Amino acid sequence: MAKEQVSGMTDEERFRFDLTGFIVRPAILAPDEIAAIIDQIDRIKHDPESLPEQEYTTTSIRIQSDAQKSIRQS
Structure with missing residues (x-):
């Protein structure tokens, strides 16, 4: 069965x-x-930090969050 194309780009969109x-x-x-x-x-x-961990798992956010926690604890 051929896969149906839902939407293509017009020449102007391309x-x-x-x-x-x-x-x-x-x-x-x-x-x-x-x-x-x-x-x-x-x-x-x-x-x-208000979100569950799986909702903010990008490395930069996790590193920033960990750094902030370390600063607060010291």
Whole structure:
């Protein structure tokens, strides 16, 4: 069975992607999904310790968090 292509790029989208490295497609995510993503990013940036560890496992955040804990303990 052939895999169905859901969506392709128009010539203009391909040009813009080649030029800028991204394209904008409206209405991919619902406003509430965008709000949830923004909230999560803000929490990761400003208060990562409020999240379960598996939700902020990037190395830089973990190192920063560990460093902050060490400073507080000394």
